[in-house]
Amino acid sequence: MKDNKCFDVIIIGGGPAGIAAGLTLNSRNVSTVIVEANQDINKKLGECIPPNAYPLFQKMGLETLLTNEKHHLYYGNKSAWGNDLFQEKIFLFEKHNKGILLNRDFFENQMRDVSIQNQMNWLIGYTLHTIEKEGTITKVVLKSKANTMTLFCNYIIDATGRKASVCRKIGIEKKELDQLTSLNFKYKIKKPIPFFVYTASFENGWIYVSPSEESSITVMIFTDLDLIPSKDEEKNFILDTINNSQLAQEVFQSTLADEDIYDLKTRVANTTYLDKPYGENWVAIGDAAYSFDPLSSYGITSALAAGYYGGHALANTILKEEQALDVYHYIMENAFNNYKIQLQEQYTLENRWINSIFWKRRV
Numbered sequence: 001m002k003d004n005k006c007f008d009v010i011i012i013g014g015g016p017a018g019i020a021a022g023l024t025l026n027s028r029n030v031s032t033v034i035v036e037a038n039q040d041i042n043k044k045l046g047e048c049i050p051p052n053a054y055p056l057f058q059k060m061g062l063e064t065l066l067t068n069e070k071h072h073l074y075y076g077n078k079s080a081w082g083n084d085l086f087q088e089k090i091f092l093f094e095k096h097n098k099g100i101l102l103n104r105d106f107f108e109n110q111m112r113d114v115s116i117q118n119q120m121n122w123l124i125g126y127t128l129h130t131i132e133k134e135g136t137i138t139k140v141v142l143k144s145k146a147n148t149m150t151l152f153c154n155y156i157i158d159a160t161g162r163k164a165s166v167c168r169k170i171g172i173e174k175k176e177l178d179q180l181t182s183l184n185f186k187y188k189i190k191k192p193i194p195f196f197v198y199t200a201s202f203e204n205g206w207i208y209v210s211p212s213e214e215s216s217i218t219v220m221i222f223t224d225l226d227l228i229p230s231k232d233e234e235k236n237f238i239l240d241t242i243n244n245s246q247l248a249q250e251v252f253q254s255t256l257a258d259e260d261i262y263d264l265k266t267r268v269a270n271t272t273y274l275d276k277p278y279g280e281n282w283v284a285i286g287d288a289a290y291s292f293d294p295l296s297s298y299g300i301t302s303a304l305a306a307g308y309y310g311g312h313a314l315a316n317t318i319l320k321e322e323q324a325l326d327v328y329h330y331i332m333e334n335a336f337n338n339y340k341i342q343l344q345e346q347y348t349l350e351n352r353w354i355n356s357i358f359w360k361r362r363v
């Protein structure tokens with residue numbers, strides 16, 4: 001790509017939100033480029049797409065991505081929450097009766113492929129360096145390991161995920177509702193487990209387990225940042241938490257073994273939001289605008305929806321429809337407020353440890 005090129009919109013971040021916005025703007029003949037820092041698809045967390053997300057994928061023409069055999073169907077949730085017994089929620093009799101457990105790296109590649117088939121412009125390996133307003137035009141300086149590139153645009157989209165890099169560069173801070181953090185890992189299994197999503201609460205958080213490949217499962221332990229143990233203590237914390245939970249019997253069917261834990265990582269997973277997800281020359285979408293507690297399994301769907309509605313709102317703004325971004329804000333804020341109510345209701349169902357630090361902060 002040539003230096004000093006001018007686009008209607010520059011999208012920083014090529015995750016689900018950025019690509020969804022790119023596809024939408026492209027379909028409206030708005031000139032766009034997606035700038036993505038990572039050359040390779042980086043191992044992102046988040047894989048669970050609940051059945052009620054299916055209509056959005058259909059609306060965006062992305063439903064065929066979900067039927068690829070690299071993804072797995074799952075048929076319900078099993079949850080020990082509020083008491084020691086597992087409650088089952090089977091999707092069989094619901095309108096959309098299957099959820100999807102994504103192979104996340106493959107999904108990110110599928111999304112990139114769709115955008116390339118739609119002739120979208122990408123600039124891969126570049127990170128946002130500076131943003132400067134020059135009259136009505138915005139100057140964006142990007143850096144790769146070896147190069148600096150300057151581009152110009154009318155609008156810049158922040159699709160950088162939880163980092164919200166564009167917002168930070170222009171001095172807009174996200175608000176945080178909590179400090180939820182995940183300790184996640186893969187666990188080797190000898191026998192495949194049924195295709196359900198399992199959750200169980202414990203004294204200072206909750207645990208998520210889902211089948212992934214035949215020989216391993218995905219496990220995430222969620223607690224608050226100040227309750228995450230030091231690196232030396234992580235494995236003991238994991239063994240202690242899982243072996244004392246209902247999941248030990250229901251899923252693992254034996255005590256957890258230290259040597260079968262691999263790919264151990266810590267990730268921020270808290271709820272955050274912007275007071276207003278747009279300004280004069282910018283719009284924030286996906287996790288950069290609102291990020292969700294993974295208990296909701298809402299992050300990917302919401303990122304796609306924000307890309308879709310935010311993209312249309314921006315295309316309408318370019319066509320001089322003055323209220324278009326207010327409508328985008330209204331839709332996203334309403335969804336976020338509903339999410340907060342449902343999240344609070346779900347946490348309130350657990351009252352076995354009302355004096356523990358984690359639950360006291362939520363109930």
Ligand SMILES: Cc1cc2nc3c(=O)[nH]c(=O)nc-3n(C[C@H](O)[C@H](O)[C@H](O)COP(=O)(O)OP(=O)(O)OC[C@H]3O[C@@H](n4cnc5c(N)ncnc54)[C@H](O)[C@@H]3O)c2cc1C
Nearest residue numbers: 013015016017037046047048128160161286287299300303
């Ligand atoms: C532990 C955990 C579990 C989760 N589980 C689920 C789940 O089960 N279901 C679900 O739906 N969601 C889940 N999520 C949330 C989900 O992964 C996110 O909501 C989703 O990835 C948001 O998409 P996005 O496009 O907004 O951001 P991202 O997917 O984070 O994409 C942002 C992109 O921007 C790029 N980027 C960042 N900064 C720059 C920069 N300065 N310059 C250029 N590029 C940049 C990054 O490389 C990245 O590719 C989970 C999240 C966590 C942390």
